[in-house]
Amino acid sequence: MASTLDQQALAAASAQHPKLQHITYTYGTAGFRTEADLLDSVMFRVGLLAVLRSKNLKGKAIGVMVTASHNPxxxxxxxxxxxMGEMLHGSWEPYATQLANAQTDDLLLAALxxxxxxxxxxxxxxxxxxxxHDTRPSCKPLVRALVDGLSSATFGSEAPKVELVNAGLVTxxxxxxxxxxxxxxxxPDPYGEPTIDGYYRKLAAAYTELSASRASGHKPSPFGLRGRELLPAITVDCANGVGAPKLKEFVKVIGTDYLPVIVVRDNTTTAGQLNLNCGADFVKTQQRAPLGVKPIAWQRYASFDGDADRIVYYYADADGxxxxxxxxxxxxxxxxFIMDLVKDAGLDDKVKVGVVQTAYANGASxxxxxxxxxxxxxxVPTGVKHLHHAAESxxxxxxxxxxxxxTVLFSPSTLAGIRSSLDSATSSPAADxxxxxxxxxxxxLTELINQTVGDALSDMLLVETVLLHRQWTPAQWDRAYTDYxxxxxxxxxxxxxxxETTDAERKLVKPEGLQAKIDALCKEVDGGRSFVRPSGTEDCVRVYAEATTRQAADDLVNKAAYLVFDEAGGKGTRPASGFF
Structure with missing residues (x-):
């Protein structure tokens, strides 16, 4: 190794971003995430680690995203x-935690x-x-700390200069x-043009093709009046986050003829509005529309989260x-939809389709x-890295x-097989x-779906594609099965x-004895299921419950939550009644 750590330069740079002594950081499922004013030193040190990771991989590009997604x-x-656009390899997560918690500049150098x-x-x-970075006001100073780390990571005068690409405001x-x-x-298989415009054009081209050749009765049919009547404008709540300007940019590329959209909750300039009473997490946990949004019966609504990697849909019936x-x-x-396409394409004997879920998946699904x-x-356990890895099987x-x-992952062999089968069918005069x-x-579809990670915009286009091809309203989609x-x-x-949990986080190992008490609560309820797992992003645990009736599910989740609070170190004042 021709280059070594430039200890004097690194120590001087690190001194400008001192470690807070009373804080312990952990690199978890979503990276580092906490109150913004506690992260200056972490950002600097992540910059150092990103450079090390790229060097370790012989100069491959590494990404760093400054965001807290659905958090306040x-x-x-x-x-x-x-x-390849995947999460940081698990073997490097402890190194991130090690660097973030080095108490002094000397200990940081030793850790490096x-x-x-x-x-x-x-x-x-x-x-x-x-x-x-996303739209959070705290991003600007934190990105400066990150860039200080990236720029300081020269590791000696003989090392090549670090090549930096500032993507700016992005989902x-x-x-x-x-x-x-x-x-x-x-x-041989480039994923796309490495620009945001290239991202828009790739998705737009794929969605336009799928829309213009809708399968109806196994025959292509144009995206015409019937489809537009069945799929009027979709209202999208962007959580007052980065998804708002980016969705608007995309609509300018694809045009409202193909994607009529009504954008709401798009205030990215007023302090305190991000994820406030809106967004995918709010809609999912509260099971109601964003504050101030009154759904029109049978129309389609969707909510992104603050960094636009989650999406949920919803609608109201005639009774509201x-x-x-x-x-x-x-x-x-x-x-x-994919299984039907694979079968219709004559590939069902070659292509195995599977679904990966977590313990939070509704039992009915x-x-x-x-x-x-x-x-x-x-x-699998909660966390994108677990789902992504399992989906690759x-x-x-x-x-x-x-x-x-x-998202949806297509294996390299499957991608090649789809291309080959299409080429052979296109060149055959007797093609079915x-x-x-x-x-x-x-x-x-392989072009429409962002296979690197969950993507609210790409996933919305996937859903819109299926609804268009099926000629389904949201209510028809919903009727496939009824959630518990x-x-x-x-x-x-x-x-x-x-x-601590086991069985894909569906059972508690510690605190000892708590799982048995939760199981006893579940046995008292028809169809009762409940589990408790520590959050990967917040200082709390999450309690899930389901049952055959709404009242039973509500009662079960409250009993389980109070059990956790009373017997496993609840923090703050115990709520008198109602949900936590």
């Missing part, structure tokens, strides 16, 4: 993105040196980092897209009753997938968390028309790390 505006966070040695990183390698999935594009640009179409509903919609659609289902893996975060249409639509009533609440606790 006072919070912020940062996460790293690996070369140990990471270099442990990973066999050659500091003489080049480094390439692309970074972006989280757009940053993931850029990283993958940069790393595949010179490969709210109906949620969450990540489970999206997964079943997508899986059924799992039953529908396995018993009605005949789709294999894998259950299928030829086409559909994964969605109930909160609306998810319906089979050709299905293969064409499958190919377009459920509730999800948060309980503040003194130490969330005292809670």
């Amino acid at each position: 505006e006072k919070d912020n966070g940062v996460k790293l993105v690996d070369p 040196d140990s990471i270099v040695k442990a990973t066999g990183t050659d500091l003489s390698q080049p480094a390439h980092v692309v970074y972006g 989280t999935p757009q940053l993931h897209y850029l990283v993958r594009c940069l790393n595949t640009a010179d490969s 009753v709210f109906h949620l179409l969450d990540g489970d509903k999206i997964a079943t919609l997508a899986a059924g 799992t039953k529908y997938l396995t018993e009605v659609l005949g789709v294999p289902v894998t259950c 299928y030829d086409i893996g559909v994964y969605f968390e109930a909160n609306g975060h998810g 028309e319906s089979q050709l249409a299905a293969r064409t639509n499958l190919r377009a 009533p459920n509730r999800l609440v948060k309980v503040l606790v003194n130490d969330r790390h005292a809670f």
Whole structure:
């Protein structure tokens, strides 16, 4: 290794971003995430780690996103993105935590040196980092701290200068897209043009193709009046976040003829509005429309979260009753449509479709997938990295968390097979028309879906595609199966790390004895199911319950939540009644 740590320069730079002594940081499912004014040193050190990670991978581009997604505006966070647009490899998460918690500049230097040695990183390698941020007011100073870290990570005068790409204001999935594009640009299978305009054009071209060749009775048919009458404008709540300006930019590219949209909750300039009484997390947990939005009966509504990587749909019936179409509903919609396309394309003997869920998945959705659609289902712990990895085991893996975060992965061999089958069908004069249409639509789907990470905009286009092809209203979509009533609440606790789970987070191991008491509560309720897991992003635990009736689910979640509060270190004042 020709280059070594420039200890004097690194120490001087680190001194400008001192570690807060009373804080312990943990790199979790969503990276680092806490109150924004606690993150200055973390941002600087993440910059150092991003450069090390890129050097370790021989100069491949690494992404850094400054965001706190659905968290309140006072919070912020940062996460790293690996070369193919996936989350930071789990083996490097402890290094992030190690750097963030080094108490002094000297200990930081020692930690850097140990990471270099442990990973066999050659500091003489080049480094390439692309970074972006969302709309939070705290992003500006935190990005400056990040850039200080990136710029300070020269690791000696002989090391190549770090190549930095400032993506600026972007959604989280757009940053993931850029990283993958940069790393595949010179490969036989480039993912796309590594610009935001390229992202828009890729999605627009795919959606336009799918819309203009809607499958009806196994025959392509133009996107015409009938489709538009059935799919009027969709109202999209952008959580007063980065999704608002980005959705508006996309609509300018594709045009309102193809995507008529009414954008609401698009205030990104007034302090305190981000995710406030709106957004995907609010709609999912509160099971009602954003504050001030009164759904028109039978019309389509959707909500993004603050960084636009989650989406949920919803509608109201003629009586004004709210109906949620969450990540489970999206997964079943997508899986059924893809299975039909695979069958119509004549590829069902070659392509295995599967769905990945977490413990939060509604039991009715799992039953529908396995018993009605005949789709294999894998259950994994909460967290995108777990779902993404499990989805890769299928030829086409559909994964969605109930909160609306998810996507569809196509294996490299499946992508090649779809292209090859389309080429052979196109060149054959005797090609079956319906089979050709299905293969064409499958190919377009692989371009429409952002396969790097959950993407609210891409997923919205996926849902709109299926509804258009099926000629379904949201109510028809909803009738595929009926969710078991459920509730999800948060309980503040003194130490969330005292809670340990097993069985894909469906059972508590610690605190000891608590799971048995929760099981006893469930046995008292018809169809009762409840579990408790520590949050990966907040200082709390989450309590989920479902049952065959709304009242039973509400009672069960309250009993389980109070049990956790009373026996496992509840924090603050115990609520007198109602939900936590």
